[in-house]
Amino acid sequence: MQLPIPVRPAEVKAACSNCNLRELCLPLGLSAEELGRLDTLVARRRSVPRGEALFRNGDPFESLFAVRTGFFKTSVSSEDGRDQVTGFQMAGELLGLDGISHDRHACDAIALEDSQVCVIPFEDLEHLSQQFRELQHQFHKIMSREIVRDQGVMLLLGSMRAEERLAAFLLNLTQRLHARGFSASALVLRMTREEIGSYLGLKLETVSRTFSKFQDDGLLEVKQRQIRVLDEAGLRQVVNSGC
Amino acid sequence: MQLPIPVRPAEVKAACSNCNLRELCLPLGLSAEELGRLDTLVARRRSVPRGEALFRNGDPFESLFAVRTGFFKTSVSSEDGRDQVTGFQMAGELLGLDGISHDRHACDAIALEDSQVCVIPFEDLEHLSQQFRELQHQFHKIMSREIVRDQGVMLLLGSMRAEERLAAFLLNLTQRLHARGFSASALVLRMTREEIGSYLGLKLETVSRTFSKFQDDGLLEVKQRQIRVLDEAGLRQVVNSGC
DNA sequence: CGGATGCTTGAGGTCTATCAAAGCGAGTGG
DNA sequence: CCACTCGCTTTGATAGACCTCAAGCATCCG
Numbered sequence: 407m408q409l410p411i412p413v414r415p416a417e418v419k420a421a422c423s424n425c426n427l428r429e430l431c432l433p434l435g436l437s438a439e440e441l442g443r444l445d446t447l448v449a450r451r452r453s454v455p456r457g458e459a460l461f462r463n464g465d466p467f468e469s470l471f472a473v474r475t476g477f478f479k480t481s482v483s484s485e486d487g488r489d490q491v492t493g494f495q496m497a498g499e500l501l502g503l504d505g506i507s508h509d510r511h512a513c514d515a516i517a518l519e520d521s522q523v524c525v526i527p528f529e530d531l532e533h534l535s536q537q538f539r540e541l542q543h544q545f546h547k548i549m550s551r552e553i554v555r556d557q558g559v560m561l562l563l564g565s566m567r568a569e570e571r572l573a574a575f576l577l578n579l580t581q582r583l584h585a586r587g588f589s590a591s592a593l594v595l596r597m598t599r600e601e602i603g604s605y606l607g608l609k610l611e612t613v614s615r616t617f618s619k620f621q622d623d624g625l626l627e628v629k630q631r632q633i634r635v636l637d638e639a640g641l642r643q644v645v646n647s648g649c
Numbered sequence: 650m651q652l653p654i655p656v657r658p659a660e661v662k663a664a665c666s667n668c669n670l671r672e673l674c675l676p677l678g679l680s681a682e683e684l685g686r687l688d689t690l691v692a693r694r695r696s697v698p699r700g701e702a703l704f705r706n707g708d709p710f711e712s713l714f715a716v717r718t719g720f721f722k723t724s725v726s727s728e729d730g731r732d733q734v735t736g737f738q739m740a741g742e743l744l745g746l747d748g749i750s751h752d753r754h755a756c757d758a759i760a761l762e763d764s765q766v767c768v769i770p771f772e773d774l775e776h777l778s779q780q781f782r783e784l785q786h787q788f789h790k791i792m793s794r795e796i797v798r799d800q801g802v803m804l805l806l807g808s809m810r811a812e813e814r815l816a817a818f819l820l821n822l823t824q825r826l827h828a829r830g831f832s833a834s835a836l837v838l839r840m841t842r843e844e845i846g847s848y849l850g851l852k853l854e855t856v857s858r859t860f861s862k863f864q865d866d867g868l869l870e871v872k873q874r875q876i877r878v879l880d881e882a883g884l885r886q887v888v889n890s891g892c
Numbered sequence: 893c894g895g896a897t898g899c900t901t902g903a904g905g906t907c908t909a910t911c912a913a914a915g916c917g918a919g920t921g922g
Numbered sequence: 923c924c925a926c927t928c929g930c931t932t933t934g935a936t937a938g939a940c941c942t943c944a945a946g947c948a949t950c951c952g
Contacts, residue, residue, distance in 0.1 A: 450927080598929090598930065598931090599930075599931065599932095600930085610930090610931080610934085611931090611932085613931095614930095614931060614932055614933080615932080615933080617931095617932090618932070629930095630931070631930095631932080
């Protein structure tokens with residue numbers, strides 16, 4: 407998979423106001439003035455090589471991060487070493503909202519490919535959103551959207567069977583890629599079967615078997631991490647086959 | 650179970666500034682001035698009889714609600730009629746955060762006993778939190794806490810087995826009741842086995858069997874909905890027995 | 893008191909996990 | 923340039939956890 411948005415030459419000072427992702431990210435719906443002020447806030451960038459952590463559970467929370475390019479996973483772990491992938495984040499999505507509650511990050515965020523994020527110092531964001539109603543509201547919407555998303559994952563984990571889970575996962579991925587201008591039918595997975603399994607509450611063997619079954623059923627073409635969706639309607643049917 | 654906080658006589662105008670729950674709720678950490686202003690905002694009350702909805706999926710979103718007395722469940726449902734309980738809320742906890750993202754509620758909130766909530770008009774809250782930094786920050790913390798809580802539920806649903814789930818659920822309940830001044834060992838469940846099962850991703854029979862097993866193992870005393878925790882450390886061990 | 897609702901318990905079946913082995917592919921070094 | 927290695931994936935056989943179906947019991951409430 408190519409980078410969702412071509413990286414500008416380094417010397418060009420990119421900013422929210424001229425970012426290709428502003429329709430998917432925090433700036434959505436802001437006025438020109440608000441955008442300008444946001445630019446002054448979101449000045450820093452940070453590159454995260456594949457496999458490295460953007461932050462880890464327990465790290466002091468100072469900033470939110472907006473994915474510019476690349477791909478991340480977030481995961482939580484319990485004291486006894488259990489591990490659960492809680493989400494995958496692509497360009498335009500926010501990372502770090504978990505950290506606000508206790509001033510420390512509550513999960514790990516790991517880059518699944520070489521990535522770049524915009525650093526959004528949280529104190530500054532709160533300060534600025536006191537002056538700009540719309541910015542404040544947009545931020546609240548983003549947090550709320552995360553809560554709604556999490557509820558959807560609970561529904562998936564609590565009430566769906568393996569095939570339904572994987573189908574729902576693939577449809578969600580393709581829908582998000584499509585919103586970023588990519589094909590809705592051809593995708594390259596950035597994560598391993600094990601990471602998909604962790605996210606979906608399944609073992610990696612079950613994920614692999616389910617991919618194979620979808621291929622046998624003519625829903626997908628699967629070549630390792632290269633996936634082609636042959637029958638989107640069929641996938642939708644699988645998701646809804648539970649009840 | 651008794652009401653967590655004795656209901657004041659109706660004629661007494663209760664407000665955030667003299668609410669017994671202010672250490673658990675939105676007012677936490679606010680100055681006297683901020684509290685006073687919050688009082689003017691949170692003027693309305695609403696009673697919800699047992700079994701009735703505070704709001705339903707699709708209802709227009711206008712206000713958040715703080716539970717004053719009683720007990721709620723929230724649940725989401727998919728198009729195909731699948732149903733998932735996403736949480737249980739008791740006194741001092743906020744309901745409705747899901748509604749911010751699309752100006753419509755994204756779940757159902759049902760009272761599991763006769764309940765009373767404080768109505769917090771959301772526009773007013775955003776307006777007021779533009780003036781009061783601390784209120785804004787406290788609200789952000791509450792939203793973030795909800796996100797962290799949801800991640801914990803994902804961990805539970807994605808990686809724990811039936812006994813671990815139920816033990817974790819009971820420990821969470823007793824801990825929250827304890828924070829409200831109740832016994833950490835004796836509790837009365839306000840929800841059915843089926844609702845517990847839906848929350849934990851299990852069938853009601855499995856919940857019932859697991860309760861029986863805990864009783865056989867000397868961890869609990871179970872009399873229908875009356876639960877006595879006999880061995881809290883043992884429950885903790887069950888939660889961590891997975892890995 | 894009697895019906896309704898919710899809870900418990902049993903038997904048998906299904907789905908997913910577990911254990912094991914072989915295959916594929918990308919990157920490395922000879 | 924090829925052989926090798928390592929990580930990841932696929933596939934098979936088996937086992938175990940949880941679900942399903944069914945019956946009986948307890949509790950609540952009119």
